[in-house]
Amino acid sequence: MNRLEICKMSYSYDNKRYVLKNVDSQLEAGKMYAILGPSGCGKTTLLSLLGGLDSPTEGQILYNGQDIGKLGLADHRRNHVAFVFQSYNLIDYLTPKENVALTSKLPPLPILRRVGLNEEESRRNVLKLSGGQQQRVAIARALASDADVILADEPTGNLDEDTAAEITGILKECAHLMNKCVVIVTHSNDLAKQADVVFRLKKGELRE
Amino acid sequence: MSLFYRALAYITRKRGRSILLFLLLLVIATLVLSGVAIKDATQTAQLNVRQALGGVFTMEQNTSDSSKWESKEVGSYGTQSWYTGEPLSEEVADTIMEKVNGIRGYNATATNYVVAADSEGNTLDLLESDSDDGMNGLLGSYGDFNSTVATYASTDTAFDSYFTGGYLELVEGRHVTAEDENAVMISKELAELNGLSVGDKLLLHMSEFKASMVGVNPEETRMEVEIVGLFHATTKSSATLSNWSMDNSLYTTMNVVRYVRPDTPDEGYEKIHFYVDDPAELDRIVEQVKALPDIDPTDFIVQCDSNNVDSVMKHLMNMNRLVSVLIVLVLFVGAVILYLILSGRIKERVHESGILLSLGFSKKNIICQYLTEILVIAVLAFSLSIFTSGAVANTIGNQLQDYTMDNISAGTSVDASAENGSGTPGANVDGATIVGSGDFAPEFEGQGSLTKIEVTIQPLVILILYGAGIVIICFSVVIAAMPVLRMKPREILAQMS
Numbered sequence: 187m188n189r190l191e192i193c194k195m196s197y198s199y200d201n202k203r204y205v206l207k208n209v210d211s212q213l214e215a216g217k218m219y220a221i222l223g224p225s226g227c228g229k230t231t232l233l234s235l236l237g238g239l240d241s242p243t244e245g246q247i248l249y250n251g252q253d254i255g256k257l258g259l260a261d262h263r264r265n266h267v268a269f270v271f272q273s274y275n276l277i278d279y280l281t282p283k284e285n286v287a288l289t290s291k292l293p294p295l296p297i298l299r300r301v302g303l304n305e306e307e308s309r310r311n312v313l314k315l316s317g318g319q320q321q322r323v324a325i326a327r328a329l330a331s332d333a334d335v336i337l338a339d340e341p342t343g344n345l346d347e348d349t350a351a352e353i354t355g356i357l358k359e360c361a362h363l364m365n366k367c368v369v370i371v372t373h374s375n376d377l378a379k380q381a382d383v384v385f386r387l388k389k390g391e392l393r394e
Numbered sequence: 395m396s397l398f399y400r401a402l403a404y405i406t407r408k409r410g411r412s413i414l415l416f417l418l419l420l421v422i423a424t425l426v427l428s429g430v431a432i433k434d435a436t437q438t439a440q441l442n443v444r445q446a447l448g449g450v451f452t453m454e455q456n457t458s459d460s461s462k463w464e465s466k467e468v469g470s471y472g473t474q475s476w477y478t479g480e481p482l483s484e485e486v487a488d489t490i491m492e493k494v495n496g497i498r499g500y501n502a503t504a505t506n507y508v509v510a511a512d513s514e515g516n517t518l519d520l521l522e523s524d525s526d527d528g529m530n531g532l533l534g535s536y537g538d539f540n541s542t543v544a545t546y547a548s549t550d551t552a553f554d555s556y557f558t559g560g561y562l563e564l565v566e567g568r569h570v571t572a573e574d575e576n577a578v579m580i581s582k583e584l585a586e587l588n589g590l591s592v593g594d595k596l597l598l599h600m601s602e603f604k605a606s607m608v609g610v611n612p613e614e615t616r617m618e619v620e621i622v623g624l625f626h627a628t629t630k631s632s633a634t635l636s637n638w639s640m641d642n643s644l645y646t647t648m649n650v651v652r653y654v655r656p657d658t659p660d661e662g663y664e665k666i667h668f669y670v671d672d673p674a675e676l677d678r679i680v681e682q683v684k685a686l687p688d689i690d691p692t693d694f695i696v697q698c699d700s701n702n703v704d705s706v707m708k709h710l711m712n713m714n715r716l717v718s719v720l721i722v723l724v725l726f727v728g729a730v731i732l733y734l735i736l737s738g739r740i741k742e743r744v745h746e747s748g749i750l751l752s753l754g755f756s757k758k759n760i761i762c763q764y765l766t767e768i769l770v771i772a773v774l775a776f777s778l779s780i781f782t783s784g785a786v787a788n789t790i791g792n793q794l795q796d797y798t799m800d801n802i803s804a805g806t807s808v809d810a811s812a813e814n815g816s817g818t819p820g821a822n823v824d825g826a827t828i829v830g831s832g833d834f835a836p837e838f839e840g841q842g843s844l845t846k847i848e849v850t851i852q853p854l855v856i857l858i859l860y861g862a863g864i865v866i867i868c869f870s871v872v873i874a875a876m877p878v879l880r881m882k883p884r885e886i887l888a889q890m891s
């Protein structure tokens with residue numbers, strides 16, 4: 187993958203008030219991006235558009251130069267992007283191992299080890315893991331998929347500082363060592379400092 | 395990871411939910427299956443009742459016309475009266491068989507009382523029964539009266555009402571038929587008591603007591619007959635006189651009976667029982683018989699008493715209807731409860747659905763997982779329900795059996811006493827019954843095994859249950875999953891964050 191391009195994109199839920207206005211930007215592989223902004227400014231909305239959960243009201247998003255709307259949003263979701271959420275969103279009747287194996291044929295244990303879970307933890311019920319461990323599983327799941335783009339919405343929002351730093355570190359490795367495009371929505375300045383590029387979203391406009 | 399893996403993981407790891415759904419489906423399936431089985435059983439019961447009470451009609455002489463009676467003085471004992479109307483003959487019965495469809499067969503009977511001896515002329519030892527009530531002592535004073543046995547002339551003992559009713563069964567040899575001339579059938583017990591077997595000869599003659607009364611030489615009524623078959627009574631019976639009990643009775647032919655009663659050579663049969671193929675057609679057949687030009691109503695009475703049948707049938711039909719309503723109700727309530735549980739279950743899993751959708755699983759895949767989980771549980775529950783419903787249905791079936799038996803017995807005993815009163819032989823084949831001719835015919839106790847109601851769960855019904863169950867489940871799941879199916883990706887995200 188080379189790049190995810192946002193071309194003159196606007197978005198409105200009700201066709202009256204625009205949450206996003208004329209956003210124009212480029213996201214590349216091997217880099218970690220942070221999106222900062224006040225609550226309700228449209229960060230999650232932007233992420234969902236990048237992830238193909240909805241189509242822009244105006245403008246378009248290109249993946250390797252092709253309009254994802256034309257490629258098919260479901261196809262885009264399935265093959266190109268992986269989400270990591272504040273609330274982990276693991277399947278609670280599956281083990282970490284199985285959660286990682288959900289979308290991947292790769293052996294899950296090495297990936298889980300890479301994000302810091304040992305074998306015993308990898309076979310436990312996911313609800314019996316700490317929040318940090320659960321977020322690691324979610325990241326492992328994103329890594330195991332073929333997706334080139336990892337979209338993280340406040341991934342450290344529920345974690346203490348130390349754990350948040352560890353998770354940020356892992357996401358950074360994903361970008362730098364595994365050549366993924368990592369986009370993180372956050373309120374944390376500490377996290378933003380780690381990012382290669384920081385965007386600020388204000389009044390529907392995205393600025394570096 | 396396949397959806398089957400996920401489905402199985404859900405079933406086995408969310409055990410409480412799985413068991414709850416399993417029990418619900420088990421209860422619904424058991425109720426439906428046993429309901430259908432009981433419905434079938436009430437239909438069998440209806441058929442049994444019809445066959446036990448309704449598959450037969452009778453023909454007798456119309457003895458109400460006093461101008462057809464004649465009488466004469468018989469020695470010093472008084473007068474003997476007899477009826478001189480058109481006799482009930484095999485020819486009449488054959489005409490009916492020929493002209494009316496749907497009659498399986500008939501048996502014409504006439505009763506007589508004779509003395510039976512073995513081939514050397516030794517009067518047979520008779521079986522004692524415990525039904526003696528002083529009549530024997532009283533009548534014993536009349537010479538050889540105590541040695542007489544009931545003799546039933548029959549055209550076809552296979553259609554004798556005792557045999558069709560299951561009170562008697564052939565245990566050796568064959569039945570007496572219209573082709574026979576000098577054949578006789580005796581009870582196995584009487585044969586054993588006298589060391590007789592099939593093929594042995596008996597000598598029959600009029601009792602000296604009666605011979606002296608009607609002025610005949612008993613030696614001239616002596617006739618040799620051959621034992622062709624042995625019968626056995628399946629239930630207890632009682633007779634007015636011990637020597638006239640069923641175990642001492644003979645089944646033979648009209649030819650033999652005529653020979654041993656030369657005093658009334660022109661008398662025909664007393665009664666003919668006709669058996670129809672389909673009891674439901676009885677009314678039609680009886681009407682057709684009555685309408686035949688050969689049957690003069692001043693000569694013969696053709697009748698079937700369907701009152702008992704109707705009253706028992708009415709109860710069974712009500713029960714049948716009730717069970718049908720219950721089945722529909724269970725299906726409806728079951729489907730509603732199932733829908734509520736399934737939709738609750740899926741609503742609870744909207745979050746999970748969102749996760750799977752965000753991971754790129756299609757909605758079809760997710761719904762199929764939910765469907766698989768429920769179908770696996772349903773198949774297990776339905777399979778177990780075959781056994782549980784068998785147990786439930788049998789319990790209820792036995793009660794239905796008792797109920798039917800009680801009704802058949804009640805129906806017939808009323809009937810039998812009515813017939814006793816009027817002196818006409820009973821036509822009923824079940825319950826406490828008087829069959830044959832006259833007031834002195836043995837009376838049998840009600841027989842339980844006659845209308846055995848088999849409550850079985852039919853494979854077809856099971857198949858239908860699986861089919862209907864799966865359709866209802868698929869339908870419920872799809873309707874319940876509507877919120878998930880309609881969920882827009884953006885709303886999924888709202889679920890996530």
Ligand SMILES: Nc1ncnc2c1ncn2[C@@H]1O[C@H](COP(=O)(O)OP(=O)(O)OP(=O)(O)O)[C@@H](O)[C@H]1O
Pocket residue numbers: 199205223224225226227228229230231232884888
């Ligand atoms: N489904 C929706 N329908 C209508 N309006 C919506 C919907 N979802 C969000 N909004 C509105 O769009 C705006 C942007 O919402 P969004 O969730 O993108 O904000 P955010 O930047 O992620 O905020 P936060 O930091 O609190 O998560 C808000 O004003 C919100 O009220």
Ligand SMILES: [Mg+2]
Pocket residue numbers: 229230231339891
């Ligand atoms: Mg948000």
